[in-house]
Amino acid sequence: MKRLFYLFTSVAITVGFASCSLDDDGANFYYAPLEIVNAQVPDTFEYGKVYTINVDLLRPDDCTMSDTFDVRRSATDSTNIRTVSAIGIVLEKDECEEVSEEIRDSFQFEVIYNDPYIFRFYSGDNENGDPEFIEVEVPVK
Template sequence: MRKLVLFFVALFLITSCSMDEDNPQFHVQFVPAVEVTMPEYFVHGETYEINVKYKRPTDCYFYDGFYYSQDGNALVIAVQTLVIEDANCESLESLDPEEASFTFSCNPDYNGTSYLFKFYTGKNADGHNTYMEMEVPIAQ
């Protein structure tokens, strides 16, 4: 996953430095998760598919995978998109959310009793990131 993110960052840097106006410019942006389907619990060493529904505001947003970072038992996850700049975009607000999934492997050596997932849901009135938090216990 990190290699894919690095590839797109490198691609972004290369294209953003281009003087050719025929190349579309884009930037990376997170879109809010609106619904998440998680298992009730994890078992050490098992792998799980996690489904995330999200909304693209316009048709200039293109799904680009998931961003994630981990700190202990907490995982911050966001739906990442590439946004085409300076284009005529049509609103997608009235459409149903789209769905994407990723796999999560419960580390067999993890000593904690649960994982805390924090899914990015946007920004509040003060401009701070907001999250949908879901704690999933590990079966003993």
């Protein structure tokens, strides 16, 4: 009787695992840069403080959502130049409705240098496919 119980149990477990498909159809979204149309930065920074930088982004359709910011220090220029890109998640759906609306998001920025900061906010590509930026300089007191 015990053998019969173990046989039925092992068959049930095998059928249970075999009926579950672990195949993944792939990701149903991808990341894309969003155009920044405006940024609200303070007139001056104070060394050692953390600031909230508000950014207005262009949401092109209802399949696109704001996710995060990529704030990079310029490796070739200066330690105080920051290039800011807004990263969006785009859902892969059959139909996306165009909305062309501005949404607001923000990120935290810590002032770790005494020299003025130059922010380069990515605002899209021009007709030649070259990136364009909104540049803002903020002195540190």
